[in-house]
Amino acid sequence: xxxxxxxxxxxxxxxxxxxxxSGYSLERWTQSFVRSILRIALVLGLILFVxxxxxxxxxxxxxxxxxxxxxxxxxxxxxxxxxxxxxFLVLLFTLGVSGLLENGLxxxxxxxxxxxxxxxxxxxxxxxxxxxxxINAVAIIVIGILVLLxxxxxxxxxxxxxxxxxxxxxxxxxxxxxxLLIGAGVTQLQRGFRQSxxxxxxxxxxxxxxxxxxxxxxxxxxxxLEESNKHNARRALQFxxxxxxxxxxxxxxxxxxxxxxxxxxxxxxxxxxHVGIFLNDDxxxxxxxxxxxxxxxxxxxxxxxxxxxxxQGIVGYAAGTGKPRIAIDxxxxxxxxxxxxxxxxxxxxxxxxxxxxxIMGVLDVQSRDEVAFSEEDIEVLSTxxxxxxxxxxxxxxxDMTSRSLAEAESIYxxxxxxSWKRLASEQTAxxxxxxxxxxxxxxxxxxxxxxxxxxxxLQLVVPINLRGENIGSLIIQSASAxxxxxxxxxxxxxxxxxxxxSAxxxxxxxxxxxxxxxERAVTDITSKIRATTDPDAMITSAIEELKSVxxxxxxRVRPYAPAQAMEHQGNMTKKNPKKSKKRPD
Numbered sequence: 188x189x190x191x192x193x194x195x196x197x198x199x200x201x202x203x204x205x206x207x208x209s210g211y212s213l214e215r216w217t218q219s220f221v222r223s224i225l226r227i228a229l230v231l232g233l234i235l236f237v238x239x240x241x242x243x244x245x246x247x248x249x250x251x252x253x254x255x256x257x258x259x260x261x262x263x264x265x266x267x268x269x270x271x272x273x274x275f276l277v278l279l280f281t282l283g284v285s286g287l288l289e290n291g292l293x294x295x296x297x298x299x300x301x302x303x304x305x306x307x308x309x310x311x312x313x314x315x316x317x318x319x320x321x322i323n324a325v326a327i328i329v330i331g332i333l334v335l336l337x338x339x340x341x342x343x344x345x346x347x348x349x350x351x352x353x354x355x356x357x358x359x360x361x362x363x364x365x366x367l368l369i370g371a372g373v374t375q376l377q378r379g380f381r382q383s384x385x386x387x388x389x390x391x392x393x394x395x396x397x398x399x400x401x402x403x404x405x406x407x408x409x410x411x412l413e414e415s416n417k418h419n420a421r422r423a424l425q426f427x428x429x430x431x432x433x434x435x436x437x438x439x440x441x442x443x444x445x446x447x448x449x450x451x452x453x454x455x456x457x458x459x460x461h462v463g464i465f466l467n468d469d470x471x472x473x474x475x476x477x478x479x480x481x482x483x484x485x486x487x488x489x490x491x492x493x494x495x496x497x498x499q500g501i502v503g504y505a506a507g508t509g510k511p512r513i514a515i516d517x518x519x520x521x522x523x524x525x526x527x528x529x530x531x532x533x534x535x536x537x538x539x540x541x542x543x544x545x546i547m548g549v550l551d552v553q554s555r556d557e558v559a560f561s562e563e564d565i566e567v568l569s570t571x572x573x574x575x576x577x578x579x580x581x582x583x584x585x586d587m588t589s590r591s592l593a594e595a596e597s598i599y600x601x602x603x604x605x606s607w608k609r610l611a612s613e614q615t616a617x618x619x620x621x622x623x624x625x626x627x628x629x630x631x632x633x634x635x636x637x638x639x640x641x642x643x644x645l646q647l648v649v650p651i652n653l654r655g656e657n658i659g660s661l662i663i664q665s666a667s668a669x670x671x672x673x674x675x676x677x678x679x680x681x682x683x684x685x686x687x688x689s690a691x692x693x694x695x696x697x698x699x700x701x702x703x704x705x706e707r708a709v710t711d712i713t714s715k716i717r718a719t720t721d722p723d724a725m726i727t728s729a730i731e732e733l734k735s736v737x738x739x740x741x742x743r744v745r746p747y748a749p750a751q752a753m754e755h756q757g758n759m760t761k762k763n764p765k766k767s768k769k770r771p772d
Contacts (some may be wrong), residue, residue: 216380217310218268224306225262225275232258250285254278272310279303280322287330289342291349292358297365300326304366308373316370320363327362331355425567428456432574442582446478449575454480457564459552461529463487464540464575465494465502466548472496474506474549483528492528500526505537505549511569512537515558534559538572542580550575600656606694607658618659647671649679653687661686708736 232255261274280303286296304319333339334349341349431452439445450462461481465474473493479485494500497507505512513536526532534557538550550572554560560568651659661683671679712732716725730742 216384217272220309221268221272221275225258225271228258228275228278229255229262250281254281269310272306276303276307276310279306280326283323284326284330287326288339291334291341292327292331292354292362293350294343297358297362300362301366301369305369305373308370309377312377313370313374316367316374320366320370323366324359324363327355327359331359422563424456425563428452429567429570429574431456432571432578440582440585442579442586445578445582447480449578450478450480450484453552453568453571457552457568459554459559460531461551461553463502463551463553464548465506465551466540466579467496467506467546468493471546474502477548481529483526486528487526501535501537502549502551505539506546509539509541509546511539511565513560513565515560529553531555533557536560536565536568538568540572540576540579542576547576547579596654600654603654603656603658603691606698607656647676647679649676649683651683651687651690653691658687658690708732712736 232251235251257274258278261271279299283296283299283303286294286299290296300323304316304323307319308316330339331352334341335352335355432449439448446464450464453459454462461479461484463479463481463484464477466477467474472495474496475491475493476484476487479488494503494506496503501512501514504510513534515534532553533555535551535553538552539546540548540550550568552560552568646665647663649661649663650657651661661679663679712729715728715732719725719728726744730744733739733742
């Protein structure tokens with residue numbers, strides 16, 4: 188994620204982590220300053236002590252040595268920085284006073300006194316500046332008065348004149364002015380430094396707050412991303428399950444194979460320990476378990492488990508009302524059917540299976556977890572329920588079509604068999620022989636000897652089959668013994684198939700022609716009968732036409748009489764007693 192400045196939260200976090208912490212202050216800077224000046228003073232003090240060792244009086248050497256020892260102790264002893272600062276200020280003041288005693292105002296004493304005031308101001312603030320100025324003024328005035336009155340002689344009086352009162356007053360004023368200017372500047376710097384530190388602290392606090400907010404947002408986005416990834420992974424599994432069920436629907440035709448496969452796929456993809464498919468009976472009084480994946484479901488299948496539609500359990504409710512039913516806690520659902528074969532069930536969902544407006548069954552899903560079904564699960568399982576319904580309906584239609592096709596094929600084969608038997612009885616020739624000289628009818632069928640592929644023989648007999656029914660044989664006779672190759676056998680079989688189709692087409696054409704002639708004769712006779720309204724003429728015309736069409740010598744018309752009809756029926760029964768038996772219903 189990138190903001191309007193083109194920076195990412197992670198880069199801002201890395202920058203803010205490098206900012207000074209909110210605990211940074213003037214006090215911490217002062218501590219660091221004290222440590223630094225003490226270490227610098229150690230080096231410079233050592234150089235000063237060595238340089239002045241040869242031309243300094245023993246009293247001053249002792250004073251310098253004591254001061255340097257105090258500086259060492261203040262630097263390395265574990266005391267507070269305030270105590271170390273006080274020691275350093277005392278040493279500066281001591282050096283300033285010793286300079287006054289040694290050279291008056293003409294030496295480096297005023298440098299130490301000004302440094303005393305400046306560093307005191309740095310360490311302790313503006314209020315200490317006034318005190319140091321007073322101390323410096325008192326020291327200069329006292330020593331100056333004593334020197335001018337002759338009560339105190341400068342150590343280097345032979346080299347440095349003590350001066351007059353104007354020199355001392357001028358030196359005093361110059362020292363105080365320089366110290367005051369430096370102290371005022373230090374004070375302004377401290378004030379600006381404090382304001383800078385405060386601004387930095389405010390900035391750090393703001394950045395820390397923003398960093399915390401960004402970290403919270405990143406954590407929130409990370410959590411959302413993880414949830415989204417889990418959600419997407421689950422959705423992918425759900426879509427995969429739908430795809431696999433759809434492929435099973437298109438690849439499996441048998442209902443007995445399809446239903447167990449669907450329960451297995453749903454259980455594997457959604458991690459439900461029990462999935463069952465119930466189908467309603469023909470009267471829609473009971474819904475019967477037809478497939479399941481769990482051990483308890485298999486036991487239920489063995490004992491042909493069924494539930495009363497609209498009365499028993501969640502499944503019965505869905506089968507009766509056509510509405511899905513969900514029990515997030517089966518212990519609190521009054522409709523739940525406590526099944527001893529599935530004791531681990533904690534939540535259950537039943538999806539009705541529909542074929543149009545008709546309820547054909549129920550898809551039953553059970554889980555070991557409470558509240559196991561989310562809104563997405565309900566949506567996906569409802570979609571699966573629609574696919575399962577479509578699969579069941581397609582499988583049923585396929586079974587019905589297969590049975591109808593098998594019945595039609597059986598009837599057709601029976602008709603085909605009867606037609607060819609009748610044709611054989613009507614034909615005078617038992618077969619036909621095809622030679623180079625032509626076609627010769629056969630009065631008796633040949634008695635062929637078969638020869639298989641790869642075997643030598645004079646004759647090859649290939650059956651002529653038409654839709655599974657044998658209607659003749661194709662007999663090929665060779666002039667000499669030979670071996671029939673696979674290619675030759677394939678060619679002969681193909682010709683036998685064409686012969687069967689051609690013979691069937693010829694038979695159908697002949698049968699159609701006869702039927703057309705018969706229909707035409709009936710139409711002609713009917714037209715001639717209807718040409719007159721005289722009953723005698725109608726009968727006469729019908730008799731003459733029947734004799735002509737059938738080639739009969741005598742055609743009689745007998746009036747109907749109940750007694751004669753009973754007598755005729757009795758005579759027929761005596762001639763054929765089997766026909767008098769009634770067929771069982």
